[in-house]
Amino acid sequence: MSSEAYELLAMLMRYIFVVLGAVILLWVIFQLRRDSRAHKKEMKQLPDAGLVGEVVDLDTGKSHPLPREGLMGSGSACDIRLKRRGVRRKHALFSFVDGKGLRIKPHLGSKVEMEGVQLRSSAYALHGTQVTLANAHIRIRLFAGLNVPNPAAFQPDVNRPVFEEEESMDYSAMPPFVQMPMAEEWQEEGYADPWQQPVQPLQQPLPVMPEEGDGEDYVPYQSPVVRHRRSERR
Amino acid sequence: MTDKKNKRRRITPGRAMVSTVMLFFFLAFFLLFLKDFNWQSLMLALAVPVIVLFGSVGISKLFPADTLLLSLTNFLCALGVLVLYRLSPERGLTQAVNYGIGVAAMIGCTLLIRYMPSFRFVNWAFMLGSVALLALPLVIGTEKNGANSWISFGGRSFQPSEIVKLALLISLAHMLSKRKVIVPMGFAAVCVLILAVQNDFGTALLYFGTALVLGYAATGSVLLVGAGAGGAAAAVVLGNMIIPQKFARAMSRVNVWLNPWQDVQGAGYQIVQGLIAMANGGLWGVGLGAGNATVIPEHYNDFIFAVIVNEFGMIFGLIVVAMYALIMIRGIMIARNARGVFHALLATGCAAMLALQVFVIIGGNIKLIPLTGITLPFISYGGTSLVSSLCIIGLMQGVAARNAAGVNEDRELAMQGGGWR
Numbered sequence: 001m002s003s004e005a006y007e008l009l010a011m012l013m014r015y016i017f018v019v020l021g022a023v024i025l026l027w028v029i030f031q032l033r034r035d036s037r038a039h040k041k042e043m044k045q046l047p048d049a050g051l052v053g054e055v056v057d058l059d060t061g062k063s064h065p066l067p068r069e070g071l072m073g074s075g076s077a078c079d080i081r082l083k084r085r086g087v088r089r090k091h092a093l094f095s096f097v098d099g100k101g102l103r104i105k106p107h108l109g110s111k112v113e114m115e116g117v118q119l120r121s122s123a124y125a126l127h128g129t130q131v132t133l134a135n136a137h138i139r140i141r142l143f144a145g146l147n148v149p150n151p152a153a154f155q156p157d158v159n160r161p162v163f164e165e166e167e168s169m170d171y172s173a174m175p176p177f178v179q180m181p182m183a184e185e186w187q188e189e190g191y192a193d194p195w196q197q198p199v200q201p202l203q204q205p206l207p208v209m210p211e212e213g214d215g216e217d218y219v220p221y222q223s224p225v226v227r228h229r230r231s232e233r234r
Numbered sequence: 235m236t237d238k239k240n241k242r243r244r245i246t247p248g249r250a251m252v253s254t255v256m257l258f259f260f261l262a263f264f265l266l267f268l269k270d271f272n273w274q275s276l277m278l279a280l281a282v283p284v285i286v287l288f289g290s291v292g293i294s295k296l297f298p299a300d301t302l303l304l305s306l307t308n309f310l311c312a313l314g315v316l317v318l319y320r321l322s323p324e325r326g327l328t329q330a331v332n333y334g335i336g337v338a339a340m341i342g343c344t345l346l347i348r349y350m351p352s353f354r355f356v357n358w359a360f361m362l363g364s365v366a367l368l369a370l371p372l373v374i375g376t377e378k379n380g381a382n383s384w385i386s387f388g389g390r391s392f393q394p395s396e397i398v399k400l401a402l403l404i405s406l407a408h409m410l411s412k413r414k415v416i417v418p419m420g421f422a423a424v425c426v427l428i429l430a431v432q433n434d435f436g437t438a439l440l441y442f443g444t445a446l447v448l449g450y451a452a453t454g455s456v457l458l459v460g461a462g463a464g465g466a467a468a469a470v471v472l473g474n475m476i477i478p479q480k481f482a483r484a485m486s487r488v489n490v491w492l493n494p495w496q497d498v499q500g501a502g503y504q505i506v507q508g509l510i511a512m513a514n515g516g517l518w519g520v521g522l523g524a525g526n527a528t529v530i531p532e533h534y535n536d537f538i539f540a541v542i543v544n545e546f547g548m549i550f551g552l553i554v555v556a557m558y559a560l561i562m563i564r565g566i567m568i569a570r571n572a573r574g575v576f577h578a579l580l581a582t583g584c585a586a587m588l589a590l591q592v593f594v595i596i597g598g599n600i601k602l603i604p605l606t607g608i609t610l611p612f613i614s615y616g617g618t619s620l621v622s623s624l625c626i627i628g629l630m631q632g633v634a635a636r637n638a639a640g641v642n643e644d645r646e647l648a649m650q651g652g653g654w655r
Contacts, residue, residue: 006269010521013265017546018518020258021553024309027251028560031302032567034247039571042641049644050573068573071413077454090413095574107413145650 052096053142055080058130066102066140069095072133073107086111086134101126101148102140110134126150248301252290255309256283262316262522269523274323278315278330286312289337299344300634303564306557307612307627311336311620313554314613317541320523321534325615332617336624343400343625347580347632348639353408361421364401367394368428375432379532379607380483383434395429395437396622403587403629406445407579410452419449419462426466430473435484436606440590442466447586452579484604491604504531508540508599512548519547534615536607539599558592558611561585561627568633573640581633584626 001009043049053066070079075089082091091110097103105122106112112119113132125131126149127142142148263279266272289308294301311333319326353360371394376384384391402425409418422445429438442462450459474481486501494502494509511527514520527533527541534541543551565585572578591611598605609616611623 001268001271007521007524009268010265010524013261014519014521014545014547016261017258017522018549018553020254020261021546021550024251024254024258025553025556025560027247027254028302028306028557031247031251032560032564035302036567046641046644046648048648049641069575093413143647145647 048143051143052102052146053127053140056139056141057082058137058139059084063141066142069093071107072104080138082133082136082138084134084136087136088134091133096146097124099147099149100124102129102142104131248305249291251305252287255286255290255305255312258309259283259286259312259316263319265522266320272323274327275319278319278326282312282315282330285333293337293341297341297344298348298635298638299631300564300568303561303568303627303630303634306561306564307624310554310557310612311624313542314538314615314620317538317545317613318534318615320545321528321541325534328617329615329620332620333624335617336621339621340624340628340631343628344631344635347577347629348635353404353576357405357408360401360405364398364405365421365424365428368398368425370394371432372428381432381434381607383429383432383437390617392618393434393437395434395441396618398425399441399587399622400625400629402441402444403580403583403626406448407576407583410448411574411576411579413452415449415453415458419445419458431480433480433483434607436594436608439594439606440587440608443590444583444587447590448579448583451582452575487604487606491598491601494601504537505598505601505605507531508537509601511537511540511544512551512600515544515547515551517548519543519545519550521545532607535609536595536605536614537599538610538614539596542613554613555592555596558588562589565630568630568637571637572633573637577633577636581630584630588623588626 048065050067051065052068054063055066055072056063064080067079071090071093072078072080072082073089073091074081074083074087078090080094088107088110090107092107092112093105095103101124103122103124104112104114104119106119111134114123114125115130116132125140127140129140131138131140259282260279263275263282267275267279269275286308289311290301290305293299293304315326315330315333318329371383371385374385375382376386376391378384378391383393383395385394402422405421406418409421422441426438426442426445429435429441446459446462449455449462470481474485478485490497490501490505494505496502498506507530511525511530515525519525522545525541525545527537527544530537530540539551539554542554562585565581565588569578569581569585572581588611591608594603594606595608595610595614597603609619611626612620614620
């Protein structure tokens with residue numbers, strides 16, 4: 001192609017390139033906004049996303065959402081802020097470890113107790129473990145479904161790993177319900193032992209859910225969310 | 235059956251974007267083919283869109299990846315190959331090979347971040363290895379453009395500072411996530427000092443800026459940032475007073491930046507030619523293959539943005555800048571959605587490093603700040619630079635993949651009905 005013809009063609013194509021570049025940019029912005037909206041929608045449906053439980057302040061009764069890792073202390077940058085006398089700005093680090101629990105580590109020699117035992121290094125807290133940071137008392141609560149050992153007596157993770165030597169319990173050898181003896185003072189006050197009471201028959205029959213074909217009263221279940229088949233979309 | 239057909243016909247923004255990118259590069263390489271009827275250009279007109287398709291869609295099918303980030307990166311990399319091929323076919327083809335190596339490295343970095351449980355045990359090795367590698371050019375290095383930061387090996391040369399970038403990001407993010415400040419900041423300061431000794435002030439500025447951003451993101455302390463910036467300013471002033479010959483090159487660049495027209499044929503030649511090329515391009519450019527930006531020294535490297543503005547125009551130049559900005563925004567979004575402090579800091583650091591690099595080099599091209607010799611990420615000629623930039627994207631992709639896995643875990647937890655143990 002002659003240089004003049006090529007120059008003309010290149011000058012024509014420069015507009016096309018700019019238009020294509022602008023179209024690509026617009027598609028990117030569109031996709032970015034769409035992704036952002038989808039993420040926000042998903043986070044609304046999963047309000048506990050990124051959290052592993054909560055921390056209950058036993059002194060005030062307030063609860064704080066517990067992220068997977070972060071910092072406890074009195075500073076404004078802390079994930080769990082406990083404004084109490086003796087609590088340092090950065091008091092303890094915590095991180096959730098799958099299969100082990102919530103690892104709590106005192107920051108630079110801060111005073112942290114777990115179930116009354118002072119921590120010298122890190123230790124794992126389970127659901128229901130009580131932790132004391134100087135004068136602040138908190139209880140760890142973990143969500144169901146997380147891969148952590150069942151709550152048990154706390155053992156500091158100083159020289160040996162927690163729960164490693166415990167044997168698994170044979171649940172099949174146990175009765176389905178264990179009858180707990182009644183407290184003596186309750187017996188003295190004349191309360192009847194619920195385990196010794198005969199089973200009372202039900203006064204009213206349980207309601208039966210109608211099924212299809214039972215009669216005119218049957219109303220099939222309909223989701224409140226209106227859904228259209230893809231083929232019906234315009 | 236109807237659903238399948240409709241699914242096939244459905245156009246999503248992602249697919250439309252990839253299609254437009256493919257059309258762009260087909261037309262661009264085909265135009266270059268029409269210039270001199272070189273069969274290599276025609277082959278590239280067919281091959282580059284296919285590579286873009288694989289890079290944007292194929293990779294995301296193989297493992298969880300952020301397709302938007304992939305598409306943006308692929309567009310910029312392919313633009314680099316196009317511009318370099320138009321300037322020098324040999325460089326363009328070499329860049330295409332480097333692009334392939336970079337994509338493989340990017341996948342490696344993504345998998346590393348996605349599946350590596352912790353960097354606790356390798357962090358010190360990263361830090362010590364980085365300092366050793368960075369200091370290596372002082373012993374066996376070669377000088378290029380005034381900076382003694384290159385190592386020649388088997389006929390090829392590379393800059394260790396491009397590899398150390400990745401280790402710096404991972405180490406800083408790891409240490410700062412453990413609420414340690416002194417050690418990571420000390421490590422960054424040592425790296426900056428070594429680079430300053432090598433006269434590589436552009437990369438030193440990049441390291442310094444990234445460390446400050448990460449330090450602020452981790453601690454929220456303005457005092458730390460102020461102390462860092464003040465300390466660096468004091469070090470530059472003191473260094474200029476004590477060893478002025480070491481800072482002579484940097485000072486001459488500042489003087490050229492202040493008035494490049496003073497020495498048009500000498501020190502100011504490069505920046506003046508760059509400004510003239512961009513002015514010649516105007517809003518719409520002079521057309522692909524019709525420009526004369528090759529007169530700019532280092533047009534394929536430091537001044538590639540001037541070449542793009544010259545041939546594609548100022549509007550297209552702004553589109554390229556907007557694409558970099560969108561990569562940064564995506565990086566910040568990934569950091570915000572991260573489940574752990576380390577991953578959030580890593581994504582922030584990656585976005586900050588790329589943003590600083592783009593700002594420093596484009597700012598230098600348009601005479602906003604003094605020019606420093608660093609590359610424009612993804613576009614400039616240079617294997618190490620391209621591979622390390624793609625690795626930074628890989629680190630971001632790894633964090634994005636972790637976020638996606640975290641959302642799946644949360645969804646599974648929510649499906650179990652919530653409640654407590």
